[in-house]
Amino acid sequence: MVNVTLPDGSVRRFDSAVTVAEVAASIGAGLAKAALAGKVDGRLVDTSHRIEQDATLAIVTAKDAEALDLIRHDAAHVMAQAVQELYPGTQVTIGPAIEDGFYYDFARDTPFTPEDLAAIEKRMDEIVKRDLPIVREVWERETAKKIFAGKGEDYKVQIIDDIIAPGEELSVYRQGDWFDVCRGPHLPSTGKLPKAYKLMKLAGAYWRGDSKNPMLQRIYGTAWAKKEDLEAYLFRLEEAEKRDHRKLGQLLDLFHFQDNAPGAVFWHAKGWSLFQDLINYMRQRQAAAGYEEVNTPDLMDRALWELSGHWLNYREHMFTTQTEDERVFALKPMNCPGAVSMYAQGIKSYRDLPIRMAEFGKVHRYEPSGALHGLLRVRHFTQDDAHIFCTEEQMEQECKDVVALILDIYKDFGFEDVRIKLSTRPDNRIGSDAVWDKLEGALSSALEHMGMPYVLFPGEGAFYGPKLEFVLRDAIGRDWQCGTLQVDMNLPERFDISYIAADNSHKRPVMLHRALFGSLERFVGILIEHYAGNFPVWLAPVQAMVLNISDKQAAYATEVVAKLRAAGIRASADLSNNKITYKIREHSLQKLPYLLVVGDKEMESWAVSVRVRGNQDLGALNVDDFIARVNTEIRARN
RNA sequence: GCCGCUUUAGCUCAGGGGUAGAGCAACCGCCUUGUAAGCGGUAGGUCGUCAGUUCGAAUCCGACAAGCGGCACCA
Numbered sequence: 001m002v003n004v005t006l007p008d009g010s011v012r013r014f015d016s017a018v019t020v021a022e023v024a025a026s027i028g029a030g031l032a033k034a035a036l037a038g039k040v041d042g043r044l045v046d047t048s049h050r051i052e053q054d055a056t057l058a059i060v061t062a063k064d065a066e067a068l069d070l071i072r073h074d075a076a077h078v079m080a081q082a083v084q085e086l087y088p089g090t091q092v093t094i095g096p097a098i099e100d101g102f103y104y105d106f107a108r109d110t111p112f113t114p115e116d117l118a119a120i121e122k123r124m125d126e127i128v129k130r131d132l133p134i135v136r137e138v139w140e141r142e143t144a145k146k147i148f149a150g151k152g153e154d155y156k157v158q159i160i161d162d163i164i165a166p167g168e169e170l171s172v173y174r175q176g177d178w179f180d181v182c183r184g185p186h187l188p189s190t191g192k193l194p195k196a197y198k199l200m201k202l203a204g205a206y207w208r209g210d211s212k213n214p215m216l217q218r219i220y221g222t223a224w225a226k227k228e229d230l231e232a233y234l235f236r237l238e239e240a241e242k243r244d245h246r247k248l249g250q251l252l253d254l255f256h257f258q259d260n261a262p263g264a265v266f267w268h269a270k271g272w273s274l275f276q277d278l279i280n281y282m283r284q285r286q287a288a289a290g291y292e293e294v295n296t297p298d299l300m301d302r303a304l305w306e307l308s309g310h311w312l313n314y315r316e317h318m319f320t321t322q323t324e325d326e327r328v329f330a331l332k333p334m335n336c337p338g339a340v341s342m343y344a345q346g347i348k349s350y351r352d353l354p355i356r357m358a359e360f361g362k363v364h365r366y367e368p369s370g371a372l373h374g375l376l377r378v379r380h381f382t383q384d385d386a387h388i389f390c391t392e393e394q395m396e397q398e399c400k401d402v403v404a405l406i407l408d409i410y411k412d413f414g415f416e417d418v419r420i421k422l423s424t425r426p427d428n429r430i431g432s433d434a435v436w437d438k439l440e441g442a443l444s445s446a447l448e449h450m451g452m453p454y455v456l457f458p459g460e461g462a463f464y465g466p467k468l469e470f471v472l473r474d475a476i477g478r479d480w481q482c483g484t485l486q487v488d489m490n491l492p493e494r495f496d497i498s499y500i501a502a503d504n505s506h507k508r509p510v511m512l513h514r515a516l517f518g519s520l521e522r523f524v525g526i527l528i529e530h531y532a533g534n535f536p537v538w539l540a541p542v543q544a545m546v547l548n549i550s551d552k553q554a555a556y557a558t559e560v561v562a563k564l565r566a567a568g569i570r571a572s573a574d575l576s577n578n579k580i581t582y583k584i585r586e587h588s589l590q591k592l593p594y595l596l597v598v599g600d601k602e603m604e605s606w607a608v609s610v611r612v613r614g615n616q617d618l619g620a621l622n623v624d625d626f627i628a629r630v631n632t633e634i635r636a637r638n
Numbered sequence: 639g640c641c642g643c644u645u646u647a648g649c650u651c652a653g654g655g656g657u658a659g660a661g662c663a664a665c666c667g668c669c670u671u672g673u674a675a676g677c678g679g680u681a682g683g684u685c686g687u688c689a690g691u692u693c694g695a696a697u698c699c700g701a702c703a704a705g706c707g708g709c710a711c712c713a
Binding site for chain 1: 639640641642643649669670671672673674675676686687703704705706707708709710711712713
């Protein structure tokens with residue numbers, strides 16, 4: 001006797017063990033047809049799964065959120081079958097469901113072409129049409145290895161050896177002639193796969209994610225429960241593309257890149273306005289938080305980098321120069337050695353601490369060519385960096401203050417959802433384990449006392465200390481690390497810096513490295529995508545554009561612009577001999593916050609007709625009233 | 639760095655072994671204009687760079703560079 005409890009609380013009795021499919025059938029023919037899987041005592045299983053004892057059961061259909069992963073995973077299998085049917089000799093490796101879709105990695109000598117994708121997708125349609133039952137089988141390990149080895153599937157043999165733990169049940173899913181090692185669960189048949197999938201792109205990917213391994217060919221696809229969802233997803237992608245900071249950067253005349261300066265930004269006047277606004281903003285916030293600002297050299301002797309440990313641990317990322325006198329200099333990839341050198345000037349007392357030393361330092365890192373990506377990944381960037389020198393006792397409070405400052409600053413840009421990562425000691429590191437224990441403890445305890453959730457990333461810290469990373473998600477769903485907070489006792493040690501303690505002894509200060517925006521270049525890029533180019537008034541490079549109706553008002557328009565500028569508003573006039581509709585269109589496309597139309601009527605009464613971004617018409621306003629309004633908005637940063 | 643793709647006018651793109659084409663922008667006229675593209679004309683390119691095949695290369699082959707999509711790496 002088996003009692004199956006359904007989600008509505010009702011209980012069904014069966015004389016003996018039943019499958020999920022049979023339970024579904026007992027409820028109704030429609031449900032039996034719609035059943036994709038079951039959830040038995042909270043565990044996702046195939047519809048063929050046999051329930052042996054009393055259990056709760058939910059039938060999973062395409063309507064359930066859990067179904068999406070199954071659909072995507074099945075789509076991966078169907079794609080792999082299609083590929084192997086079309087291109088014999090291709091080896092399969094792994095093919096998981098991922099966010100929004102799936103991929104499968106193949107090993108094959110000849111590369112797939114974009115035309116192949118269309119053919120593969122067509123074959124997938126056929127396999128779905130064949131409606132092959134998907135059957136779970138349990139194989140004996142050695143037999144499985146022999147069978148896959150016999151098919152020339154070397155990667156599958158490796159997967160059985162390395163990934164499936166001894167003693168773990170080895171399941172194989174079969175659909176028609178095709179089968180794959182897989183944990184499952186899967187849909188009942190290929191025909192249950194909704195026709196809402198699409199192959200998206202080709203990519204290379206290292207076997208098991210290691211760049212020392214051979215490169216496989218990955219095919220990405222997307223799959224959904226219904227066609228409308230697929231269409232909505234494709235629409236989302238298009239919308240995301242529209243706010244791509246590289247496109248908007250060109251459209252809005254913010255910056256450009258050139259072949260002869262890969263990874264280096266040419267900031268146009270409007271982009272530089274944004275950049276400077278961020279720096280000015282940060283200066284205000286830091287001054288209020290007790291920081292002082294300094295500046296250190298860009299180019300320093302190799303010996304300094306040997307002392308700091310960068311020469312040994314960071315060499316491959318460094319730009320170096322050799323001058324006529326044979327000295328080797330390196331462009332700074334980080335600001336910290338400069339900051340420590342600054343601290344080392346003169347004698348410090350415990351009364352001086354904490355010293356919060358900020359620097360908008362431009363750092364240079366030789367990033368791998370394939371990593372470059374618009375403003376988000378460049379080789380030369382400016383950090384809103386600061387180094388806090390404090391006593392060991394002050395360290396935790398300083399960490400808390402930095403975390404609070406970061407989160408507060410992000411709010412001014414509308415970033416409320418910030419994730420924190422704690423990265424601990426890497427293999428490549430300087431300093432003793434005892435020191436690392438202390439440093440990692442300070443960071444985690446600061447977060448815990450503040451009640452901040454975080455995710456641990458073992459082994460991902462900087463070579464001189466553990467770090468917190470503050471991660472924002474951009475418009476296209478990519479995560480970008482912005483702020484960072486690192487605690488460090490190693491550089492103070494290496495540079496032998498100290499302070500005179502209250503008991504007159506020499507003590508070693510602790511050093512905190514922190515950046516809030518991280519890279520100004522990257523942060524501008526993120527903001528462009530975040531705002532889709534519609535910058536709030538306080539950041540907009542051009543805050544108001546005065547448009548005259550005809551030549552008659554040219555002098556008036558110029559006078560209004562002068563008045564606005566005198567009031568601290570970034571304003572210009574478009575005096576071109578175009579119709580007002582044309583001018584409005586042009587500057588609307590430039591996403592300006594305010595368009596000010598001036599004709600004869602406005603000229604008579606020291607007024608402007610105000611058109612707000614988004615086609616809102618405020619009607620005629622007195623120029624002084626308009627100035628007051630904009631300045632209020634700028635001050636409020638909204 | 640690795641795999642694949644791309645590179646034609648300021649921008650978006652078409653074309654394609656016999657020495658280049660559209661729209662928009664630019665410039666010049668006309669129009670003097672009231673809330674998202676008024677009309678006409680002119681000019682603009684050694685088709686990413688360097689080699690090679692060919693009577694002839696922007697087109698075919700190769701190398702390199704940059705960019706794009708991923709992977710790896712990372713602020």
